[in-house]
Amino acid sequence: MKIMIALFLFAAAAPAAAQPIPPPGAPGYPMVQGPVLAIPVLEADFRAKAGSEIVRFARDSYVLTPQSQATLTAQAQWLIQHPFVRASIEGHADGRQTREYSLALGERRAAAVRNYLIASGVPPEQLDTASWGKERPTTSAAHDATWLQNSRVVTVLKQPPQPTYPMPLPQPQLPPPQGY
Amino acid sequence: MRSWSSKFLVTCSLAMLAPAAASAQSGEPQLVVAVPSLPTPKNVDTAGGQTGVLGIQIAQMIAADLRSSGSIVTIDPDKLRRYTPTEATAPLYRNWTNSNAGALVQGYVQARDDGRITVVCYLYDLKTHREMGRAGFAVGAEDWRRAAHRCSDTFHKAITGLPGHFDSRITYVAETGDRTQPVKRLAIVNWDGTNHNFLTQGEGTVISPRLSPDGQRIAYVSFTGGMPHVRVMDLDGSNDRPLLAGPPAMSFAPVFSPDGRRIAFSIAAEGNTDIYVVNAGGGFPQRLTNTPGIDTAPSFSPDGRSIAFESDRGGSQQIYVMNSDGSGQRRISFAGGSHASPAWSPKGDLIAFSRWNGASLNIGVIAPDGSGERMITNGWQDERPSWAPDGEFIVFQRTQQGSGQTWPYTVSLNGSEPKRLAIPQAGSDPDWSGASQ
Numbered sequence: 001m002k003i004m005i006a007l008f009l010f011a012a013a014a015p016a017a018a019q020p021i022p023p024p025g026a027p028g029y030p031m032v033q034g035p036v037l038a039i040p041v042l043e044a045d046f047r048a049k050a051g052s053e054i055v056r057f058a059r060d061s062y063v064l065t066p067q068s069q070a071t072l073t074a075q076a077q078w079l080i081q082h083p084f085v086r087a088s089i090e091g092h093a094d095g096r097q098t099r100e101y102s103l104a105l106g107e108r109r110a111a112a113v114r115n116y117l118i119a120s121g122v123p124p125e126q127l128d129t130a131s132w133g134k135e136r137p138t139t140s141a142a143h144d145a146t147w148l149q150n151s152r153v154v155t156v157l158k159q160p161p162q163p164t165y166p167m168p169l170p171q172p173q174l175p176p177p178q179g180y
Numbered sequence: 181m182r183s184w185s186s187k188f189l190v191t192c193s194l195a196m197l198a199p200a201a202a203s204a205q206s207g208e209p210q211l212v213v214a215v216p217s218l219p220t221p222k223n224v225d226t227a228g229g230q231t232g233v234l235g236i237q238i239a240q241m242i243a244a245d246l247r248s249s250g251s252i253v254t255i256d257p258d259k260l261r262r263y264t265p266t267e268a269t270a271p272l273y274r275n276w277t278n279s280n281a282g283a284l285v286q287g288y289v290q291a292r293d294d295g296r297i298t299v300v301c302y303l304y305d306l307k308t309h310r311e312m313g314r315a316g317f318a319v320g321a322e323d324w325r326r327a328a329h330r331c332s333d334t335f336h337k338a339i340t341g342l343p344g345h346f347d348s349r350i351t352y353v354a355e356t357g358d359r360t361q362p363v364k365r366l367a368i369v370n371w372d373g374t375n376h377n378f379l380t381q382g383e384g385t386v387i388s389p390r391l392s393p394d395g396q397r398i399a400y401v402s403f404t405g406g407m408p409h410v411r412v413m414d415l416d417g418s419n420d421r422p423l424l425a426g427p428p429a430m431s432f433a434p435v436f437s438p439d440g441r442r443i444a445f446s447i448a449a450e451g452n453t454d455i456y457v458v459n460a461g462g463g464f465p466q467r468l469t470n471t472p473g474i475d476t477a478p479s480f481s482p483d484g485r486s487i488a489f490e491s492d493r494g495g496s497q498q499i500y501v502m503n504s505d506g507s508g509q510r511r512i513s514f515a516g517g518s519h520a521s522p523a524w525s526p527k528g529d530l531i532a533f534s535r536w537n538g539a540s541l542n543i544g545v546i547a548p549d550g551s552g553e554r555m556i557t558n559g560w561q562d563e564r565p566s567w568a569p570d571g572e573f574i575v576f577q578r579t580q581q582g583s584g585q586t587w588p589y590t591v592s593l594n595g596s597e598p599k600r601l602a603i604p605q606a607g608s609d610p611d612w613s614g615a616s617q
Contacts, residue, residue: 060492060496062451095579095584096536096561098477098490098497098520098521098541098563099388099564099608100388100433100446100476100520100521101474101477101490101492101497101520103408103430103432103448104448104453104474104476105474107430107448107449107451107453108448108474111451112451115451128406130407130430131408131430133408135362135364135385135387135403136360136361137359137360137584138360139360140358140359140360140584141582141583142561142580142581142582142584143581143582
């Protein structure tokens with residue numbers, strides 16, 4: 001289903017693809033990932049439309065601020081418009097929390113964001129969650145002011161599946177012309 | 181055996197024994213142990229050096245081990261007379277009466293035909309003229325430290341009644357690279373910093389290693405595949421496998437039960453974290469907690485009947501205790517701030533924890549009934565305590581403000597200055613094990 005949609009988008013974006021597709025490797029075969037499906041392009045578009053791929057939290061908190069909700073509403077709209085792009089909702093905690101609690105808190109934050117996106121209309125199967133705990137701080141420095149930077153959830157877009165093209169059917173062998 | 185140690189209280193008049201004097205002021209009974217060099221019947225070159233030199237090094241190491249326990253004072257080899265190997269099993273007590281010692285370590289080192297060495301050690305009571313303990317090993321010559329540590333463990337047990345930690349190991353996570361993208365490898369090291377080995381090669385992020393009680397397996401958390409999950413492997417790196425079969429679930433905070441048969445851990449899903457227990461070989465996990473909060477960091481009591489854990493069900497992280505079937509859950513920490521990462525001591529009388537007081541994170545201990553809470557460290561960020569097998573020392577992770585570098589440190593229960601573990605690079609999540617055989 002998603003592949004079909006991706007194909008459709010690809011076709012719409014690249015007029016050449018509307019032509020009969022030559023077999024792979026032959027001259028005229030389209031670039032494998034049309035520019036529409038490259039992750040850097042998708043990410044730039046996502047960031048431009050949603051404002052940010054990141055929402056932040058207060059210490060120990062998984063409550064979404066009004067600002068976070070606005071960001072997530074915009075993220076949801078983008079995801080709804082790009083149903084072929086799956087996203088991983090990755091929660092983080094600050095390094096000043098203990099290891100196990102950081103993991104659990106990251107998961108709790110990711111779940112809060114995922115639930116908000118689903119409530120905003122994103123199909124649940126489009127979203128995965130993960131927690132990094134305190135394993136991936138945004139800064140290598142450690143001091144009391146890192147809370148705001150590290151207590152976050154990042155919506156990470158995943159590379160959509162490659163478009164697959166139907167192989168041209170072999171030409172039916174016409175029976176040899178019969179003599180008149 | 182325990183009662184006699186009080187007979188040898190060291191007085192301040194022994195000025196040459198400064199550590200003893202210092203400790204005597206704190207009122208702790210101290211035994212003075214003389215540790216002369218171990219003789220060798222014949223000085224032979226081995227892979228670990230000459231046996232005569234090994235005899236000196238082993239005696240020095242035994243002395244250092246016993247001294248570090250805090251309740252024992254030693255007189256080191258270079259202050260003591262030499263003796264012959266034949267004396268080792270039959271000490272000439274009158275020759276030691278001037279040493280001011282209460283006990284004497286003797287023994288010998290002998291090269292074997294197979295390239296290994298025999299190390300034999302005895303502990304004698306200089307007042308009653310009786311043997312208190314003995315140990316003997318045939319070890320590879322380069323493993324002479326193990327032999328020395330095991331002699332020390334035997335003597336520590338004879339003197340204090342408690343197992344020593346001198347031949348114990350610490351597993352931890354070696355950290356290199358930038359903190360925003362760290363390379364993390366499981367590593368194991370003797371408590372004194374020797375015999376350091378990596379168990380994984382840093383291909384994926386790993387955290388939270390825990391040794392099994394028999395020291396043969398290790399449970400840990402891997403981020404490979406994008407979902408943190410508990411894995412178990414043998415110490416030689418073989419049989420690496422996920423603890424749980426079935427669809428991927430976020431599991432973490434593993435810990436072995438004292439009999440090594442079960443593993444308690446946490447599963448997080450839908451914003452809720454609870455504690456489960458499962459057979460160490462796998463199987464269907466049994467759920468122990470069932471609150472909407474974060475319940476994690478389980479730690480078994482030494483008899484395996486109770487589990488301490490942390491929960492934020494009351495608003496902030498606090499220490500709770502429950503029976504190992506999940507019944508009887510009750511909060512024990514009330515001192516203000518939040519409490520995390522409980523670790524039940526091998527003696528059963530204390531639970532160590534990390535406490536956040538609003539400005540710093542530090543290590544403290546509390547009785548299982550919630551009484552007698554006190555703090556042991558005073559750093560910017562000290563966390564994840566784990567007990568030495570003797571219940572006298574704790575290893576924990578200390579983070580430096582600014583650089584964010586973490587190192588394992590050891591500290592004694594009486595609040596001595598923490599000492600950094602002698603390892604080649606930064607490290608986190610230390611776990612101290614008694615087993616080493």
